[in-house]
Amino acid sequence: MRVLIxxxxxxxxxxxxxxxxxxPGMIVVGQAADGATAVDLARQTRPDVVxxxxxxxxxxxxxxxxxxxxxxxxxDVHVLILTTFDHDEYVIEALGAGAAGFLIKNxxxxxxxxxxxxxxxxxxxxxxxxxxxxxxxxxHRTPRLDADALAQLTAREKQVVGLVAHGLSNTDxxxxxxxSHATVKTHVSRAMTKLGARDRAQLVALAYQHRLVEPPDPxx
Numbered sequence: 217m218r219v220l221i222x223x224x225x226x227x228x229x230x231x232x233x234x235x236x237x238x239x240p241g242m243i244v245v246g247q248a249a250d251g252a253t254a255v256d257l258a259r260q261t262r263p264d265v266v267x268x269x270x271x272x273x274x275x276x277x278x279x280x281x282x283x284x285x286x287x288x289x290x291x292d293v294h295v296l297i298l299t300t301f302d303h304d305e306y307v308i309e310a311l312g313a314g315a316a317g318f319l320i321k322n323x324x325x326x327x328x329x330x331x332x333x334x335x336x337x338x339x340x341x342x343x344x345x346x347x348x349x350x351x352x353x354x355x356h357r358t359p360r361l362d363a364d365a366l367a368q369l370t371a372r373e374k375q376v377v378g379l380v381a382h383g384l385s386n387t388d389x390x391x392x393x394x395x396s397h398a399t400v401k402t403h404v405s406r407a408m409t410k411l412g413a414r415d416r417a418q419l420v421a422l423a424y425q426h427r428l429v430e431p432p433d434p435x436x
Contacts, residue, residue, distance in 0.1 A: 284314065374428055
């Protein structure tokens with residue numbers, strides 16, 4: 217797994233590099249101290265995952281994430297936001313910009329490595345504790361999809377989207393519905409296409425925003 221690190225603190229970049237390079241099957245292919253450099257290096261190195269800090273000089277992490285997401289040549293590059301700030305607005309902006317995941321920097325090393333694997337596989341990742349607050353914020357926002365877009369979903373696709381929104385992986389969904397892993401992937405892919413979601417993170421956001429699944433109890 218090829219990883220690009222974007223953070224304006226050299227010590228942070230160095231620590232992440234040691235952790236990742238010592239993990240079997242992972243390698244750091246570049247480091248950037250600002251968003252503009254991160255985008256340039258993403259185009260040069262084509263990493264599987266970009267570990268992206270939010271607050272960086274010049275082009276910040278959110279703008280850099282949007283530029284990567286909007287570049288069709290970087291469709292296979294997944295951005296994992298890694299920051300000290302877990303403010304809800306940052307999470308919403310990051311997902312809206314096209315990030316595949318969001319973790320706080322004080323995350324345990326094993327969770328960071330797990331996060332890299334998850335987003336490399338095309339699945340969404342949110343830091344523990346953020347999901348319920350994110351859901352609460354999104355469900356009170358003005359819907360961005362019209363009824364025609366929502367009506368395109370089949371009953372099975374809605375069911376699968378609901379399970380995705382509750383955090384189940386494709387394997388979990390396949391086991392729960394007694395269908396094949398490939399069938400789950402097909403349903404997820406079709407739902408993303410119909411709703412205009414770039415990745416699973418945006419699919420989850422849309423699912424709660426448009427009440428395709430009821431949000432969980434906001435109590436911790």
